[in-house]
Amino acid sequence: MIIGMSWMAAPDAQCPKSPENTALSPEQAKACGNAGDTQRRTVTTMIGQLKEIRSKMLSLKSRNETLKNEVSLSLKPAKGARLI
Numbered sequence: 001m002i003i004g005m006s007w008m009a010a011p012d013a014q015c016p017k018s019p020e021n022t023a024l025s026p027e028q029a030k031a032c033g034n035a036g037d038t039q040r041r042t043v044t045t046m047i048g049q050l051k052e053i054r055s056k057m058l059s060l061k062s063r064n065e066t067l068k069n070e071v072s073l074s075l076k077p078a079k080g081a082r083l084i
Contacts, residue, residue, distance in 0.1 A: 024042070029035045034042040 023039075024032070024034070026035065029037070029042070032042070032046070034045055037045065
């Protein structure tokens with residue numbers, strides 16, 4: 001999810017390809033909203049963003065289930081009714 005977000009924010013920015021080159025370039029850091037942050041602060045920010053996204057996803061999933069149940073209840077024929 002984070003990789004997709006950073007790629008969408010800066011599709012031309014390249015991810016580090018080797019373990020020894022794991023630092024973000026200034027362009028990548030700016031695209032992620034982490035320009036000028038320490039590595040620890042960057043990780044903390046990314047974890048916070050991930051938790052927020054997860055929370056929103058679970059909320060939407062719950063709302064979708066509620067709506068799905070409401071629709072299925074409204075589409076059921078009344079007891080004793082005949083479908084034509």
